[in-house]
Amino acid sequence: MDKSLWLLMLACALGTFLLRALPLIWMRRHLLHRSISNGTEAMPVWLTVLAPTMIAAMFGVSLVPANPGISSWFATMLGGLCTILVWQRTRSLGWPVCTGVAVYGGVVVLLKMIG
Secondary structure, X not given: OOXXXXXXXXXXXXXXXXXXXXXXXXXXXXXXXXXXXOOOOOXXXXXXXXXXXXXXXXXXXXXXXXXXXXXXXXXXXXXXXXXXXXXXXXXXXXXXXXXXHHHHHHHHHHHHHHO
16 A cells, blocks of 8 residues: 555544544543533533534535446435435434445445346
């Protein structure tokens, strides 16, 4: 592998770590400073909005296929539709994601086998 690829992977890993670690470290210091036993009462609003915002950003990026074509758009639409339907039924996060990924992968494989 090229050195630039390793540096890019390191930067991505560091960025991912910091996105998770910095709010945790900040919240620990914040709670110690306020010396509150129940941390949910002192949680700032921006921290409760951070996770859903990051998930929405990743969802928006994943809606556009890497190789735009009819088959990839069809697989994306069908996978997204199945994800929404399973979420409406279960109201959980794990099953809809697994279903959407499985449907997307299944459609891609089937379309490659057909054409």
